[in-house]
Amino acid sequence: MSYGRRHALHGVDADFLPGAVGLLGPNGAGKSTLLKALLGFVRPDSGRMQVLGMDVVDRPLEIRARLGYMPESEAHIPGVNAVTLVAYCGRLAGLPAADAMQRAHSVLQYVGLGEARYRAVDTYSTGMKQRIKLAQALVHDPDLLFLDEPTNGMDPRGREEMLDLVRDLSGRKGVNLILSSHVLPDVEATCERVVVLHQGRVVAQGPIAELKASSRRVFEIRVKGDVARFVAGLRAAGVECHDPAADLMRVLIGEDRGARDLFALAVQHGVQVRHLRPSEQTLEDVFARVVDEP
Amino acid sequence: MPIHYHGYARYAGTRRPPGQAWAVIAGAGLRNMLSARPFLFVLLFAWLQFFVRGVMFYLAANVPQADVIAPSPATFRDFFDQQGFFVFVVAVYAGTGLIANDRRANALQIYLSKPLTRVEYIAGKLAVVMVFLALVTWVPAVLLLVLQTMFTGSLSFVREHAFLIPAITLFGFLQVLLASITVLALSSLSTSARYVGMLFAGALIFSEAVFQTLRGVTGGTGLSWVSFSANLAQVGDVIFRIEPRYDTPWGVSLAAVAAIIAVSAWVLVHRVRGVEVVT
Numbered sequence: 001m002s003y004g005r006r007h008a009l010h011g012v013d014a015d016f017l018p019g020a021v022g023l024l025g026p027n028g029a030g031k032s033t034l035l036k037a038l039l040g041f042v043r044p045d046s047g048r049m050q051v052l053g054m055d056v057v058d059r060p061l062e063i064r065a066r067l068g069y070m071p072e073s074e075a076h077i078p079g080v081n082a083v084t085l086v087a088y089c090g091r092l093a094g095l096p097a098a099d100a101m102q103r104a105h106s107v108l109q110y111v112g113l114g115e116a117r118y119r120a121v122d123t124y125s126t127g128m129k130q131r132i133k134l135a136q137a138l139v140h141d142p143d144l145l146f147l148d149e150p151t152n153g154m155d156p157r158g159r160e161e162m163l164d165l166v167r168d169l170s171g172r173k174g175v176n177l178i179l180s181s182h183v184l185p186d187v188e189a190t191c192e193r194v195v196v197l198h199q200g201r202v203v204a205q206g207p208i209a210e211l212k213a214s215s216r217r218v219f220e221i222r223v224k225g226d227v228a229r230f231v232a233g234l235r236a237a238g239v240e241c242h243d244p245a246a247d248l249m250r251v252l253i254g255e256d257r258g259a260r261d262l263f264a265l266a267v268q269h270g271v272q273v274r275h276l277r278p279s280e281q282t283l284e285d286v287f288a289r290v291v292d293e294p
Numbered sequence: 295m296p297i298h299y300h301g302y303a304r305y306a307g308t309r310r311p312p313g314q315a316w317a318v319i320a321g322a323g324l325r326n327m328l329s330a331r332p333f334l335f336v337l338l339f340a341w342l343q344f345f346v347r348g349v350m351f352y353l354a355a356n357v358p359q360a361d362v363i364a365p366s367p368a369t370f371r372d373f374f375d376q377q378g379f380f381v382f383v384v385a386v387y388a389g390t391g392l393i394a395n396d397r398r399a400n401a402l403q404i405y406l407s408k409p410l411t412r413v414e415y416i417a418g419k420l421a422v423v424m425v426f427l428a429l430v431t432w433v434p435a436v437l438l439l440v441l442q443t444m445f446t447g448s449l450s451f452v453r454e455h456a457f458l459i460p461a462i463t464l465f466g467f468l469q470v471l472l473a474s475i476t477v478l479a480l481s482s483l484s485t486s487a488r489y490v491g492m493l494f495a496g497a498l499i500f501s502e503a504v505f506q507t508l509r510g511v512t513g514g515t516g517l518s519w520v521s522f523s524a525n526l527a528q529v530g531d532v533i534f535r536i537e538p539r540y541d542t543p544w545g546v547s548l549a550a551v552a553a554i555i556a557v558s559a560w561v562l563v564h565r566v567r568g569v570e571v572v573t
Contacts, residue, residue, distance in 0.1 A: 036568065039406075039407055039568065040568075041403075041406065041567065041568035061312040061409040061410070061411070062312075062409070064407060064408060064409040064410075065309065065312065065409040067407070068407075069403070069404075069407035071400065071403045071404070071407070073400050073403070074399075074400060075399065075400035075401060075403050075404050076399050076400075076401065076404070077396070077399065077401050077404065078395045078396065078398065078399040078401065079326065079395070088318070088322055089404065089408065091315075091318045092315050092318055092319070092405065092408040092409075092410060093309075093408045093409060094309040094310040094311070094312070094315075094409060095305070095307065095309060095310075096307065096308060096310070099305070099307045099308075103305060106302070106303065107302065110302040136404060137407075138302065140305065140309075140408075141304055141305035168302075169302070173302055173304070174304070
């Protein structure tokens with residue numbers, strides 16, 4: 001997949017199984033491009049993609065009839081109020097006018113815009129615009145939802161509410177979804193599986209629980225002294241070290257090693273250990289490891 | 295749970311098969327324009343010539359002294375010529391923002407994520423401009439022909455000039471299509487309706503200015519093909535079976551009109567995308 005001469009995705013081989021799947025990756029990893037390719041907006045240079053068992057190139061309209069897309073960037077139909085916009089989207093997706101209007105009202109209630117549904121969308125705040133994007137993606141009752149950075153620009157409360165909606169949709173309403181995000185806690189809070197993209201390639205995929213299960217032991221550590229020298233020493237000793245610039249860095253060591261080895265390395269490199277606590281491996285640790293982030 | 299709260303429920307109703315979304319887009323566009331009062335005034339004003347000519351037809355049919363204003367095929371040709379100003383105004387009013395506003399609001403991603411093709415989207419938008427332009431050109435021209443028949447109480451004028459109905463239809467279609475697709479193509483190039491309006495006006499005025507300058511320099515009208523409006527006028531004269539007004543062969547003018555339509559269609563197909571391609 002390329003934009004002109006720039007390759008956005010290459011050699012991507014991934015399965016998005018039913019349920020909620022997170023599409024993770026740093027900015028520019030190719031997440032949005034992958035979603036747009038699955039929507040048929042961009043054609044792959046080679047290879048095949050299937051959505052809901054249908055080929056993206058051969059049957060794009062049938063796919064889009066069963067799919068809802070919440071784009072990353074601010075997007076709306078200009079000059080209309082929320083209920084008109086959502087009903088219009090329902091009609092574009094093939095719903096009869098009366099059904100589209102009825103569903104527009106109920107979907108707007110569902111996403112928390114019931115009180116503001118007669119207001120012009122141009123006057124909405126960023127958080128409200130995120131919700132209207134979700135409403136237009138839901139109005140025709142898709143079997144599969146593509147959510148591209150759904151919590152972008154939302155305040156903490158709005159973000160929690162959006163994540164609640166995502167959990168409800170996949171957990172109770174039976175809507176399959178792909179949630180693309182670079183915010184790891186959002187994905188961890190809503191998805192059972194992840195596909196991790198980095199520089200246009202799939203670098204990890206599978207159930208989050210399995211990816212987090214590791215033979216390595218994790219510690220949080222804070223030291224006083226020459227941290228850079230200590231980190232270099234840890235790495236030289238085969239210890240994985242994440243967030244070295246943070247107050248508390250996370251280190252992953254082999255199963256056969258423990259706190260005693262970390263103390264020994266600290267002494268060896270002339271730093272004092274001020275905090276050392278065992279921890280669990282998180283999605284952030286997995287992410288940092290697969291994208292080779294220090 | 296409050297009674298007004300319905301929550302999210304799965305939909306079990308009917309769905310229209312793909313291929314008809316253009317009508318939804320066209321319907322929404324038409325309703326949107328008709329809800330703008332200033333636009334209704336423009337439409338009303340555009341029918342002024344129709345009413346004036348209707349009175350002239352009545353007088354010519356009922357007052358023997360008014361024989362000099364009796365209609366001829368040239369009358370209908372003149373009608374289209376004089377409606378040219380309203381074609382411009384309506385095209386600017388109704389067409390400039392149709393795609394530009396969608397591009398500004400990133401609406402293309404929403405449209406094209408629904409089960410509709412780019413061609414359907416363009417067809418829906420095109421239908422909006424074409425309907426309004428037909429409303430100020432083809433519809434009043436056909437009604438004038440009906441009025442002429444009613445006022446004279448005979449079909450002799452229509453029989454004598456049997457080519458008029460196809461001529462009105464063909465030229466009306468050409469004029470409407472050329473203006474609609476050009477303004478829509480320009481609309482797809484920008485995110486500002488105002489800028490599109492200036493581009494459209496600029497293209498018309500500039501091409502006409504170039505033609506008039508060349509006319510002054512060469513002393514002839516053999517280079518009328520450089521002007522948008524002159525090309526249409528030349529083809530119109532041939533369709534209405536009157537002497538072409540310029541020296542340019544009408545085939546060249548027709549080719550120029552066809553080229554403008556083809557280029558506009560190409561621009562539309564390449565600009566209407568669900569994703570901005572930056573290379």
